Structures are given as structure tokens and as C-alpha cells.
Amino acid sequence: MTARLSHRPPLPADGAVIFGRYAFPPNDLGYCGPDRAGELLERVDAGASGRALEEVARGFEGAWPYLQLIGECLGRSPLDPEVVEAYWLGGSAVGRCGGTAFANSLESRFRSRLTREEFARLVEGVAMGGTPHHSFHVFGVYPWVGLMRGGHVDAPLEVLDKCRIRWGRVVSVAGDTAVVEGRHLAWDGRFLRLGPVTTETARFRREGQSLARAFDAGDWVSLHWDWVCDRLDTARRDRVRAATLTELAAVNRCAVPAPAVVLA
Template identity: 35%
Template sequence: MTTARDVRGPEMFARYAGAPNQLGYCGPADPAALDSADRIRAAAPYFSGAWPYLRVLSRLTGIADPLDHRLVESYWLGGGVGEELDPEAFTAELLAAIGSGTQWSHLTGDLAAEAAANHCFHVFGVYPWTRLLGTGSDDHPLHVLDSCRITWATVTNCDSAGFEVRCRRLTRTGAALALSDPVVTRVTADDRIPPGVSPGDPVALHWGRVCDTLTPDQQQALERSTARQLELTNRRLTGR
């Protein structure tokens, strides 16, 4: 029997995974793969970025279900049950879980100093895009990094076409990454977001879409995990 508690984790997973899946970046090609809790559970192992993290989080925390809401929340936003895991132990478990593969070629034991059990580490540490900065135009690597990270924002206007939000964008000065002062930008809405989003509400963005609303604690966790990852990534980029 499926309970309300069982559904929270899969629903949250689908909200954040939906945009890159629809863009064809990860997960199964079936557009209906994230339409129900049962289908989400069947599709989740095909998300080659998120799923290994959830498996390792499950193993290291003793929470049996990789799609438990506590694990899903901690992966996408940082904080929570994954925040206190030892980076070296987590890296070792993640390496054991993934084996070898080109998507993960930058994940080695040397990256343990940057490691965290969340999506922000995967974007800035494991994916290749920070290593492509400064090799030509930074526009595309910056766009991918900024789009793929989970961004907190505040809704300023809503209409039938989507939302205007105020958020901080990723910038690069010299070799270092930073977040801009808040700017207003237009985004679309994922069809899985909770109803009734209105101006003033805090929301999460992923690949140019509003994918969820945020509680104050969730936004604080996301801000904290992002700041940590930028600091550690900049140490690598600047050689400090």
C-alpha cells in the first residue's frame, strides 16, 4: 500500500529532475516517465547523475529507500541528512558505486576536498564545465553551470506564460566564480510545481524553470551549500 509519506520523495525527485529530463539531458526518453510515484521509482535509476548519490546517501545514512524524502531533499538542496557525512568517506563510496565512465572522469580521490553529497558538488566538481572556463568564450560553460545548479529565487510576477523572478546569477571575475546582485529574469514553470505560487514566494529554479517552492530552511540550506561549493571550487580554479 502506498502512503502519503512514500510519495513525497518521488514527487520531489520528479520536480527537480523534470526540466533536464524534458530537455533530454538525463533520464529516460519516455515523456511520461515521471508522471506517477510508481513510474518515478522505475525511472530514477536511469538518472545517471542523481541516482548514484541517492544510493550512497541511503547506504551511509541507513535510510533504506533511496527516494526517501530526506535523501532527495538533501541531494537537491544540500543540508539535511547528507550535510555531516565525511567527504572522504562519501567520495570513496561514490567511486565504488559508479565504477568508471566518461561522465564521471573528473571524480577521483583528489576531489574529496570539494566533495559533498549533493547536486551542487556534482555540477561544479564532477561535471567538466568548470574546467572549460577560460579555454575560450566563457558564455556556454557559465550558462550550463548556472542552469544546472539549483537556484533560489523570489517570484515578482506571474502570468499565463510563466513567472518573473528575482535571483542571483553565476558570474566569473578573473578565475573565480561568484553570484551577481539580484536581477529580474523571466522563467517558465514546471507542471509539477505546487499550485498557487504568487509574487513574494520563494522558489527553486532548475534549467530555467520554476520547479518547486522553498521553505525558509530549504532556502538557507541551498544558499549554504552553494556558498560552500563556490568557495571550494574557486580554490581549485584560482590555485589558492
């Protein structure tokens, strides 16, 4: 059974709303950002941000410095739609913001917490081609890859898979959930890669409020944790896939995983 979620006309792009679509799932779980998940969902569903949603976005201490870096690189504000999509979805814009500028940003954030050796391990991923995309933070800054190389695989792999922005094709919609077909992460004992196509069930609505624009069976969507975040056109789908492969390749090239410098 499939169903059209909403017949509301598409609204103009709003960078804070786009940010909220992807930031809400981990915020709702208490993993990052201020304790304002209910407000975040409500404002994203309404499609209009205002200053309040911008203030919420600034409270995401993990993501906000990336938006600032990309914004400075592109000559735009941190919540400009192009900047926000570059961070969450990828594309040529975020690819232009790597290298020295990205390494310097990581140094200003994390150098004081680390030894010289630990910091070198952190920025090795940048030298290997990593960019200020969300997936780099997940794969290259969080400690999960190191834990897997140490033999603790199942729980870290699940966190890595759910924390990255995924893409998939909707198989069916029923109630407040959708069955989505996509590729999840796999671990071969040394490298992270994309595994075979499988299905998962994800929430898209709670108490009448949704993160995603209207979608139906056959549409491509993005996912974060256990939520469908938005409908994707083919260009955005391809951007997420390319960014994921870029960051996986960068982290897989590192001789030693980055240290555990960020916990949320």
C-alpha cells in the same frame, strides 16, 4: 499581474515526487535520465508516484548513485524524502555524507575511466569540503569550470548556472510563466561566485501540468534550467543557498578543475 496557481491542498511528502520536480527539467531537454519526461511531469503534477515513478528515478544514472550514497549514510532508502531533499537542496544531512565515503563512491564510479592524476583532480574537491550535493556534480565533476579557465566562458557559465538548483523570489505570475528575482553565477577569470540580483522568466506549467506546489508573487521558489520546481519555505531556501556556497568554495579551492568524466 499575479495569480494563484492552484488551490489544491498540500499532499504528503513523497520522495519520488520531490525527485521528479527537480529531475524533469533536464530530462525534458534530453540531458539525463530515461526518455519518459511526459510521464514524469504527469506523475509529479498528480502528486503520487507509485512504482513507475520510482523506476524512472532509478534511470537517472548521474543522480541515482548520490541518492544511494546519502541513503546509506543516513540509514534510509534512496527515495526517502530527507535523502532526496539533501541531494537537491542541501542541509546538514548531506554535509555528513562527504569525506572518505564520498571519495570512495566517486572512485567506484569513475576510477576506471581516469588516469591516477585525473582521478586525484576529481577527488580534490571532496578534500576541499565538497559533499554529494547536486551542485558538486555540476561544479566539480562536469568539465565546465575547466573550459572557463581555458578561456571559453559564456556558454559554460550559462550551463553551470541553469544546471544548478537556484533560488529566487517571485515578482509576478502570468499565464504559464513567472518572473523570478535571484542571483546568477558570475566568473571573475579564476573563481565562480554569485553575482548581483537580476530577474529571469521561468515556466511553471505546461498543458495544465505543474512541477511546483502553489505559489504567488512574493514567495521563494527553486528553479532548475528554465522551470520553477517548487515553492520554498525560508529554511529550504537557506539550505539551497548554503549548499551552493559550500560547493562553490570547494571547487574554487581546487588547483586544477576536475576532468571531463561525465557528459550527462
